[in-house]
Amino acid sequence: MKITFKNFSLILLFLIFSNGYSLELCDAFNGVERSDILVKKKRWTGSWDYSVQDVPLEYSSGVMHISKKKKVYTVELELPGGKLPADNVKVNKNKLTFSVDIEGSMVYVALIMDEDSFEGTSDTPDGTFMLVGIRRI
Numbered sequence: 001m002k003i004t005f006k007n008f009s010l011i012l013l014f015l016i017f018s019n020g021y022s023l024e025l026c027d028a029f030n031g032v033e034r035s036d037i038l039v040k041k042k043r044w045t046g047s048w049d050y051s052v053q054d055v056p057l058e059y060s061s062g063v064m065h066i067s068k069k070k071k072v073y074t075v076e077l078e079l080p081g082g083k084l085p086a087d088n089v090k091v092n093k094n095k096l097t098f099s100v101d102i103e104g105s106m107v108y109v110a111l112i113m114d115e116d117s118f119e120g121t122s123d124t125p126d127g128t129f130m131l132v133g134i135r136r137i
Helices: 002-028 032-042
Strands: 046-052 061-069 072-079 082-085 087-092 095-102 105-114 117-124 127-135
Touching (some): 072 095, 082 095, 095 117
Antiparallel strands (some): 046 061, 046 127, 072 082, 087 095, 095 105, 105 117
């Protein structure tokens, strides 16, 4: 009986102190710090505004939608002329790669994320073009 009471007392003390500690942590993570934590958990998922330099106007900007279901990422580009699904989507930490068929030509995209923005390249039959983007809020 004494051992059970002692174990119960230890558990009770642990709960009291851990609760106070978690309250201190919650107070410490305010403002920007809290959103940084959420970004790291989500990484790539969400919507991103992007722009591409030196390409035809209809392809120069759009929204990239990235989702993840059961460890599988999907990418869809939303352009003024419609939506384009991406193929061969791969994510490795802060790097995202995929390909997309634009007017019968394959475009290979490689992006590097830095918190709420990314930059990268798109390799096309007409050359390599720079991309930049920011996360939509």
